[in-house]
Amino acid sequence: MSAQLRLDAVEAGYGDLVAVRDVSLEVRAGEVVALIGSNGAGKTTTLRAITGLLPVRRGRVEFEGERLDGLGPAQVVARGIAHVPEARQLFPTMTVRENLELGAARRARRRRSDALDLVFTLFPRLRERQAQLAGTLSGGEQQMCAIGRGLMAAPKLLLLDEPSLGLAPVTVKLIFENLRAINARGTTVLLVEQNVARALELSHRGYVIENGRIALAGTRAELAQSGHVRQAYLGL
Amino acid sequence: MAVGLTLIFGVMRVINFAHGDMMVWGMYIALLLSRRAGLDPYVGFVISAVALFALGLAVQRGLVQRIVDAPHEMQILLMLGVALVLENAALMAFGPEPERVRSPLAASTIWLGPVFVDVGRLVTFGVAVLLTLLLWLFLFRTDLGRAIRAAADNPYGALVIGTDVRRVYATAFGIGAACVGAAGALVSPLLPFQPATGLSLSITSFNIVIIGGMGSLLGAFIGGLLVSVAESLGAVFLAPSLKELVSFSLLILILLFRPAGLFGKRAP
Ligand SMILES: Nc1ncnc2c1ncn2[C@@H]1O[C@H](COP(=O)(O)OP(=O)(O)OP(=O)(O)O)[C@@H](O)[C@H]1O
Ligand SMILES: [Mg+2]
16 A cells, blocks of 8 residues: 655754654555654654655655655645644633634634544543633643544544643553544554653554664564564564 | 724734834724725724734735744844834824724613713724634634644644644734734724824733633633723723723732733743
């Protein structure tokens, strides 16, 4: 099967700093792919280059066979890619419901209510909290809200940037179960994580990024057995 | 008027010092409409609003768009420049003499229960309440309005979810200017004005916004009420020329005890 998302020798950075150099990876439709790496490795930068939040300086990004690099975030979202960013980036003085609905701003109203039903089914907590201001939610609820906001766009591909960061183990477990359910409904997932054990559990394949380069790639089993991954990321 | 400033600042974090001068242009448009077409300013304010919306959009597209990411002092300089251009354009077009728009409505008064009220002021207040309400409905009940609030709340978040941030900024600036235009036309029968009035209007509306809290619509409205009540009380109990003193004292008090303003969010 051909790739839904393909990055080919992508370079991106900030000013003089090249944060990501020569990153190539592939995500096939229906897969969960993990992108793992330590702090500052370039995971967030890679996601931002995919969604047009940061220009791709070299190389190319393709989605469903069409070029993505050079497009702005609005156009990338319109193609069916939703980004659940690092630190959630919710709208703190707006209600949970408004936050969710903003994720579907470019879709017809009837479709929005279907999407909202789906999000509330996955995260019943958000239904209870729908009238609350997003800024007053707990960390876990905020993460649910951010994922929900992404789902509201009915994406073909969902990009997640460290959804487990700063959350209690039970909450992480709940969120990962929901990610599995989301994937089972047909949404492709590219998951950036530092919680490598959890990420590999959920993923079909994975990439390890170090110093802005892909250092290692393989199936879940291959990565879980790799001496390097075990030592550097799993602490075994 | 302060509502317009709040919208512009809230969304783009650009401080618009051209505010008062835009308002003066709203007044002159009302004047022209009344002189040339016999249109009462209480009707003509709609046209002032539309004209200022267009002006706001042009200023935003042509100038502000380039500096949203620039430091505050750059923005202040740019907006002061726009203010100067607007003021001097008004000077060239209309001359320096104070003007006042005649309206039969403004001249009449009615008894409302035990008090004697200016019809003009009553209508101005009524329309201001109505406009604030409409703006509220727009911001809270429409998609574009919500996108504007979202961009004000978290610009990066808005970008992430694929908001057309340029369009949102342009609309917000246009609507802010339109509010100012409408406000100008509405007060034009009550307040004599000349091109130089712009600066003091900018300062007053700035004052109102700071008292109410930067970026809060309700704050701007309440701030406006507070300032006008404080000024008129000051004018009655002290001396008419001391009314600004009262509103600035109010400003200093509020800044001392609530630095973020009455309804302002704490700085992040
Ligand atoms: N806005 C920015 N301006 C300048 N440099 C940046 C910026 N954001 C990230 N960097 C730098 O780019 C490099 C890669 O950062 P990136 O955020 O992609 O790492 P990451 O893998 O997501 O790390 P983390 O796990 O800590 O989130 C780092 O060296 C970082 O300092
Ligand atoms: Mg990161």
